[in-house]
Structures are given as structure tokens and as C-alpha cells.
Amino acid sequence: MTAEGIAVVYVGDEPGLVDAEALAPQLRQAREVTLIGDLWGVARPFKQQLRDTWTAATRARRAASKPPTDPKAPPSRCGRPRKDGEPCRTWAGSGTDTPGSGPCRAHGGSTARRDAEMRRQAELALTVAQYAGKARTTPLSPEETLQAAVALRDLVTLRPALRGR
Numbered sequence: 001m002t003a004e005g006i007a008v009v010y011v012g013d014e015p016g017l018v019d020a021e022a023l024a025p026q027l028r029q030a031r032e033v034t035l036i037g038d039l040w041g042v043a044r045p046f047k048q049q050l051r052d053t054w055t056a057a058t059r060a061r062r063a064a065s066k067p068p069t070d071p072k073a074p075p076s077r078c079g080r081p082r083k084d085g086e087p088c089r090t091w092a093g094s095g096t097d098t099p100g101s102g103p104c105r106a107h108g109g110s111t112a113r114r115d116a117e118m119r120r121q122a123e124l125a126l127t128v129a130q131y132a133g134k135a136r137t138t139p140l141s142p143e144e145t146l147q148a149a150v151a152l153r154d155l156v157t158l159r160p161a162l163r164g165r
């Protein structure tokens with residue numbers, strides 16, 4: 001092969017004189033490949049063999065450079081035990097804030113909104129209880145009375161939202 005990338009290969013008159021597999025990597029670099037010898041009997045099959053080798057090498061390189069693909073995970077189910085003892089067949093995380101994972105809504109799936117409401121409910125209940133406790137010994141100031149009333153109202157209006165979940 002010359003510096004200009006021109007390769008001349010004598011393939012001879014008999015098949016098998018030149019090993020296409022062995023020459024393929026070298027000839028891949030060539031800009032131009034001229035085959036000399038029995039054009040119909042040897043050179044054409046040799047050329048085809050070269051092409052096949054190159055194609056296979058390219059495919060193998062592409063396959064190797066591809067990141068391995070995970071086998072598709074089957075869609076997961078809630079799987080928590082139902083009342084009848086069978087695993088729940090509802091989709092995982094169905095009706096929660098994290099669809100696709102974890103238990104479904106019916107089996108205690110985490111819902112940030114519901115959690116926040118429950119925290120708020122606990123805070124309001126504590127506020128009401130504190131004011132109620134204080135009112136037994138000391139009269140509440142108008143401001144405290146208002147805060148207790150607001151907390152109690154919020155607590156009462158919050159409860160229906162938590163029902164039916």
C-alpha cells in the first residue's frame with residue numbers, strides 16, 4: 001500500500017492464495033484497492049469477502065459502542081396483601097404521588113398532599129387543645145380566642161377532605 005492510500009493486491013489465479021480476513025484491516029485504510037489476478041474466478045469473490053469482513057467488523061464495533069439495554073422491567077403491581085389474602089393487583093403507586101412504585105392508594109401509598117394535610121390537622125388539633133386547656137384556668141385574650149376559633153374551623157373543614165381516601 002502506498003502513502004497515497006492506493007493498494008494493489010495480487011490475488012492470483014487460484015482461490016485461497018490471499019487471505020481476505022487477514023488483509024481486511026490493512027486494506028480498510030486504503031483509499032483505493034486494485035485487485036490483480038483472475039478477475040472472475042478469484043478477484044470478485046475476494047472483493048466480496050473483503051466487503052463482508054468489513055461489514056461484520058463495522059456491525060461488531062457499533063454493537064460494542066452501544067450501551068447495554070436493560071431488559072424491559074415488567075410493570076409492577078402494588079402487591080400488598082388484600083383483605084382476602086391475595087396480593088393486590090392494582091398498579092404500583094396507583095392514585096398516589098409516586099405512580100409506578102410503592103403501594104397503591106388503598107394500601108397506604110405515600111401521598112405528599114395527604115401527608116401534609118395530616119400534619120396540618122395535627123397542628124390544628126394541638127392549637128385547639130392548647131387554647132382549650134388554657135381557657136380552663138385563664139380567660140383567653142380576644143386575639144387568642146380568635147386564633148382558637150380559626151384553628152377549630154380549619155380543623156373541622158379539613159376533616160372531610162381526609163375522608164374517603
Ligand SMILES: [Zn+2]
Pocket residue numbers: 078079080088089090103104105106107
Ligand atoms: Zn394495593
